[in-house]
Amino acid sequence: MKTGPNRKYTAEFRAAAVSQVLEGGRSMAAVARSLEMSSKSLANWIYKARRGEPAVKREPTRPVSELEAEVSRLRQENAKLKMEKEVLKKAAAYFARESL
Incomplete structure (x- = not known):
């Protein structure tokens, strides 16, 4: 699994990670650790999900x-x-x- 600053996440991956926290009742740190990703990125996705914003800013190509x-x-x-x-x-x- 690719790690680091250039790692790209699909919208589906983001949605699944957010749902593990919001609907699955798991802690943000535990989900980030299990997915081998930054907890700050996950926190940003959860913040956006709670505000009803899209997970990905860019338009589909x-x-x-x-x-x-x-x-x-x-x-x-x-x-x-x-x-x-x-x-x-x-x-x-x-x-x-x-x-x-």
């Missing part, structure tokens, strides 16, 4: 169209090919110097 996916794939391939070309140029220059 829109689905990517087939065309956008293809453009992304082609950009990645293009970057890879450019890198390979640079490596080959350096190797050719190295071997040309060695043959002199």
